[in-house]
Amino acid sequence: xTPPAFDETIHAPIRLQICAMLAAVESAEFSVVRDSLGISDxxxxxxxxxxxxxxxxxxxxxxxxxxLSLTAPGRAALAGHLAELRRIAAQAGLQG
Amino acid sequence: MESDSARIALEGVAxxxxxxxxxxxxxxxxxxxxxxxxxxxxVSISFRFASYGVPFLTIAAVGLTVALKRxxxxxxxxxxxxxxxxxWSLVALALTVVAMALEWGGxxxxxVAVAGVAVAAIAVVAxxxxxxxxxxELRDGHDPAGL
Numbered sequence: 001x002t003p004p005a006f007d008e009t010i011h012a013p014i015r016l017q018i019c020a021m022l023a024a025v026e027s028a029e030f031s032v033v034r035d036s037l038g039i040s041d042x043x044x045x046x047x048x049x050x051x052x053x054x055x056x057x058x059x060x061x062x063x064x065x066x067x068l069s070l071t072a073p074g075r076a077a078l079a080g081h082l083a084e085l086r087r088i089a090a091q092a093g094l095q096g
Numbered sequence: 097m098e099s100d101s102a103r104i105a106l107e108g109v110a111x112x113x114x115x116x117x118x119x120x121x122x123x124x125x126x127x128x129x130x131x132x133x134x135x136x137x138x139v140s141i142s143f144r145f146a147s148y149g150v151p152f153l154t155i156a157a158v159g160l161t162v163a164l165k166r167x168x169x170x171x172x173x174x175x176x177x178x179x180x181x182x183x184w185s186l187v188a189l190a191l192t193v194v195a196m197a198l199e200w201g202g203x204x205x206x207x208v209a210v211a212g213v214a215v216a217a218i219a220v221v222a223x224x225x226x227x228x229x230x231x232x233e234l235r236d237g238h239d240p241a242g243l
Contacts, residue, residue: 013108020109024116024234025173032169036115067171082109088102 004087005080009054014039015047019056019070019078027060027069117234120172120227126164127223131216133157138192138212142199177230184222188215 010019017037022028028036034044048068051057056074060067070078133156140149165171195211198204 011105013105016105017108017112020112021116024113026171028116028171029169032119036119037112063166065166082106085102085106089099089106091099 002076002079002083004084005077006084007077007081009050009056010077010081012047012050014043015051016081018044018047018051018068019074022057022068022070023075023078025069027067030066030068033068114235116170117231119168119170120230120234121168122164122223122227123167126160127220129160130157130223131219133160134219135212135216138215139209142206142209142212172230174230174233176233177226180226180229181222184218184226188218191215191218 010016014037018033021033021036030041030044034041037044048057048059051074052059054074054077056071056077058069058071060069133153137149137153137156140152191211191214192208195207199207
């Protein structure tokens with residue numbers, strides 16, 4: 001099990017949604033991610049660039065389309081971040 | 097970070113997974129196209145045209161898979177559903193081996209063609225069941241990071 005670890009790069013709401021979507025698949029086409037999350041091309045490009053720079057996202061161009069996928073470090077970082085979110089949420093449940 | 101924010105973020109993650117699951121619907125032509133290719137290949141093998149049937153099935157399978165990926169814009173990842181595909185494939189393989197033994201070992205003409213009908217039916221039924229398992233796995237997944 002991945003140890004909880006808060007990740008600043010992933011935590012931004014749109015980036016967390018991008019990662020959550022890509023974690024559920026091997027890869028997804030740029031327009032599918034954009035439409036599924038209801039964001040614009042430029043917003044997706046901007047956040048994809050941040051994730052790519054962090055080494056969490058892989059972009060592959062094929063036949064005039066761009067495919068996005070999470071890298072192994074990206075999956076590990078997301079798993080750690082989600083574990084941390086669950087820990088925080090569970091802690092509040094214990095206190096309440 | 098506050099617990100409410102963490103809970104909202106986790107709910108957002110579950111919502112995204114559900115949205116992805118809703119998108120994973122194979123078009124009608126995929127399973128039936130695959131079944132038709134299987135049937136044609138088995139019939140051609142049964143009538144001693146294996147040199148046409150096997151390459152045809154290979155090209156059809158690759159072509160349909162590429163077309164599916166382009167149509168849905170998603171390359172799925174679901175270990176449990178993949179295991180189900182492997183299990184169904186083993187059943188189809190066993191059926192094929194028995195049919196080949198009957199036709200070429202036991203002289204039962206058309207056994208491979210009949211097996212083709214059964215394997216094509218398996219492809220349709222297993223395809224739809226795998227689609228459903230895939231969606232269920234995505235919705236109910238306890239590990240959204242897929243690790």
